[in-house]
Amino acid sequence: xxxxxxxxLLLGYGNPGRLDDGLGAALAAQVELLALPGVTVQAxxxxxxxxxxxxxxxxxxxxxxxxxxxxxxxxxxxxxxASSLGFSTHALQPEAVLGxxxxxxxxxxxxxxxxxxxxxxxxxxxxxxxxxRANLAAAVAFIRRVCEHGSFRELAANxxxxxxxxxxxxxxxxxxxxxxxx
Amino acid sequence: MDPALPASKTKIVIDPVTRVEGHxxxxxxxxxxxxxxxxxxxxxxxxxFERFIQGRPLWEVPVLVQRLCGICPVSHHLAAAKAxxxxxxxxNLTPTASKMRRLMHYxxxxxxxxxxxxxxxxxxxxxxxDADVRIRNVIGxxxxxxxxxxxxxxxxxxxQEIIKATAGKKIHGTGAIPGGxxxxxxxxxxxxxxxxxxxxxxxxxxAVGIARDYTVSNLQTxxxxxSFESSHMSLVRNDGAMDLYDGxxxxxxxxxxxxxDQIPCQAYIDYLAEEVRPWSYMKFPFIKSLGPERGWYxxxxxxxxxxxxxxxxxxxxxxRREFMALSDGKPNNLTMAYHWARMIEGLHxxxxxxxxxxDPDLQGTDLVVKGExxxxxxxxxxxxxxxxxHHYRVDEQxxxxxxxxxxxxxxxxxxxxxxxxxxxxxxxxxxxxTEGLLNRVEVAIRAYDPxxxxxxxxxxxxxxxxxxxxxxxxxxxxxxx
Numbered sequence: 063x064x065x066x067x068x069x070x071l072l073l074g075y076g077n078p079g080r081l082d083d084g085l086g087a088a089l090a091a092q093v094e095l096l097a098l099p100g101v102t103v104q105a106x107x108x109x110x111x112x113x114x115x116x117x118x119x120x121x122x123x124x125x126x127x128x129x130x131x132x133x134x135x136x137x138x139x140x141x142x143x144a145s146s147l148g149f150s151t152h153a154l155q156p157e158a159v160l161g162x163x164x165x166x167x168x169x170x171x172x173x174x175x176x177x178x179x180x181x182x183x184x185x186x187x188x189x190x191x192x193x194x195r196a197n198l199a200a201a202v203a204f205i206r207r208v209c210e211h212g213s214f215r216e217l218a219a220n221x222x223x224x225x226x227x228x229x230x231x232x233x234x235x236x237x238x239x240x241x242x243x244x
Numbered sequence: 245m246d247p248a249l250p251a252s253k254t255k256i257v258i259d260p261v262t263r264v265e266g267h268x269x270x271x272x273x274x275x276x277x278x279x280x281x282x283x284x285x286x287x288x289x290x291x292x293f294e295r296f297i298q299g300r301p302l303w304e305v306p307v308l309v310q311r312l313c314g315i316c317p318v319s320h321h322l323a324a325a326k327a328x329x330x331x332x333x334x335x336n337l338t339p340t341a342s343k344m345r346r347l348m349h350y351x352x353x354x355x356x357x358x359x360x361x362x363x364x365x366x367x368x369x370x371x372x373x374d375a376d377v378r379i380r381n382v383i384g385x386x387x388x389x390x391x392x393x394x395x396x397x398x399x400x401x402x403x404q405e406i407i408k409a410t411a412g413k414k415i416h417g418t419g420a421i422p423g424g425x426x427x428x429x430x431x432x433x434x435x436x437x438x439x440x441x442x443x444x445x446x447x448x449x450x451a452v453g454i455a456r457d458y459t460v461s462n463l464q465t466x467x468x469x470x471s472f473e474s475s476h477m478s479l480v481r482n483d484g485a486m487d488l489y490d491g492x493x494x495x496x497x498x499x500x501x502x503x504x505d506q507i508p509c510q511a512y513i514d515y516l517a518e519e520v521r522p523w524s525y526m527k528f529p530f531i532k533s534l535g536p537e538r539g540w541y542x543x544x545x546x547x548x549x550x551x552x553x554x555x556x557x558x559x560x561x562x563x564r565r566e567f568m569a570l571s572d573g574k575p576n577n578l579t580m581a582y583h584w585a586r587m588i589e590g591l592h593x594x595x596x597x598x599x600x601x602x603d604p605d606l607q608g609t610d611l612v613v614k615g616e617x618x619x620x621x622x623x624x625x626x627x628x629x630x631x632x633x634h635h636y637r638v639d640e641q642x643x644x645x646x647x648x649x650x651x652x653x654x655x656x657x658x659x660x661x662x663x664x665x666x667x668x669x670x671x672x673x674x675x676x677x678t679e680g681l682l683n684r685v686e687v688a689i690r691a692y693d694p695x696x697x698x699x700x701x702x703x704x705x706x707x708x709x710x711x712x713x714x715x716x717x718x719x720x721x722x723x724x725x
Contacts, residue, residue, distance in 0.1 A: 107313075107415060
């Protein structure tokens with residue numbers, strides 16, 4: 063690991079009022095309580111323009127959100143900066159945040175999505191399903207292990223980092239962008 | 245096939261309109277001669293939120309309602325707090341509470357308008373409606389006009405920091421409470437904002453110039469684009485000035501004649517009603533005295549500029565006069581003029597922020613008042629997208645037993661449908677959804693800056709799919725982005 067600890071921005075986003083859509087914000091809340099050195103935590107309903115400026119001030123940005131399908135308990139995927147977009151809404155996608163950080167602020171921030179599997183999204187209720195809670199705990203433990211014992215950049219380079227063992231499901235969390243999750 | 249459709253009709257479906265926000269769908273109905281006979285903008289608005297609030301203690305509501313919207317939670321926070329002010333008898337706020345809330349609100353207006361203009365609107369304006377969609381977006385703006393894009397980012401950030409300082413945090417703030425606020429603005433916070441203020445004013449002024457120059461120089465194209473005559477509604481101050489935080493309701497017709505004026509917020513229900521239509525989740529509000537057919541109206545920046553007699557900040561007032569001169573002082577009914585109006589409001593918001601930051605009342609310590617309790621309250625603010633109404637009744641245990649919310653996008657439901665129909669009639673050729681038509685439908689909807697972010701937005705839910713169906717329901721064509 064580099065002598066200088068990498069600075070990490072964890073952006074947890076989603077709507078806590080829509081059941082498991084609150085997984086990203088819940089992750090942000092729990093990681094903030096850990097007070098991990100070098101880690102800045104932000105929560106929001108969705109990604110927005112100014113997140114690019116915040117991302118540009120860090121070595122690594124992790125976009126944590128709920129996923130409606132895909133791997134349990136979570137997937138951890140590398141994100142490339144977008145050089146173009148096919149659509150635009152008020153909300154930005156992680157690729158766009160990285161692209162803007164790069165184009166507007168000259169940043170070379172590495173980006174990853176942490177997609178925590180959720181199961182229920184279509185009601186107004188501020189709670190997580192039991193399985194989503196379990197997935198959240200696994201994701202928090204993962205973030206903690208990497209931040210305390212390794213580096214996300216090392217994880218990206220080597221596929222593993224000190225202290226980051228395979229979880230019980232024997233799942234490798236780092237996959238190239240676009241690779242199908244198990 | 246839609247059983248309501250005659251067999252000779254063809255239905256074109258644009259589903260969902262993700263380039264606007266979240267989940268929406270446009271259907272365009274053709275007759276046998278391939279002419280547009282009907283368009284419908286379907287917006288999947290989740291109406292369950294009002295029931296979700298029922299049973300909650302009134303103190304929770306201003307915080308809880310922020311879950312409604314990822315873009316303007318502050319507007320819901322303030323509208324709910326104003327309604328609860330009435331219920332706790334605390335509507336006559338202390339100067340510190342009133343000014344802290346206004347500062348929060350102007351911060352919200354400033355950041356939201358900056359976000360819309362630089363992120364969603366400027367790609368259309370800078371590159372043209374027919375530009376490649378891979379370029380016509382915020383990344384394209386960043387590549388071609390990096391200084392402008394940085395301005396957008398920093399203006400949005402400035403507004404967000406104002407919200408953080410007044411509401412306690414950027415999202416899910418708690419600053420406004422029934423009868424007042426729970427914090428004032430420290431000298432340190434104030435001085436931090438003052439350091440960036442001149443730059444923000446300069447950029448806001450520049451944004452007005454961009455929107456004005458674009459509108460004026462492209463007037464021949466923009467004047468008919470998605471445009472139609474309409475009524476307009478907003479809050480205005482007692483003296484007729486634009487007031488985005490408080491005031492009374494005023495509605496005018498397309499020529500500027502007053503339909504009603506200085507209606508207290510608590511009486512809104514005597515003047516407005518909502519119609520349910522079977523094909524849409526979203527209601528259609530209308531002015532009662534005109535009925536559902538003629539009583540629809542527009543809200544938001546264009547309506548506010550049209551309804552106000554003047555703006556009480558000098559630069560925005562000068563910009564308003566220039567804006568109104570375009571339509572000889574009569575209401576401006578150009579849909580695309582929303583963008584210019586929006587930037588005038590952005591300039592007004594930063595002028596208001598400047599005035600407030602120099603006001604020592606923001607450092608006051610008298611934060612909350614209470615008075616005679618009531619069981620019902622209405623709170624109305626002019627949110628970035630338009631008039632936002634929160635109406636609650638509570639029981640003896642202070643629990644909400646009734647909630648009715650009319651959000652800006654709902655007020656603009658009929659106008660957005662009409663804008664889509666106008667564009668479809670003007671630009672649809674044959675039975676194929678061309679990229680040009682799709683772009684223009686989106687541009688017309690986007691002028692209203694609709695916000696559907698109460699829908700979930702988990703990773704990977706943003707496809708744009710376009711379907712063309714024949715009269716039997718068979719899919720003739722599908723396009724996705």
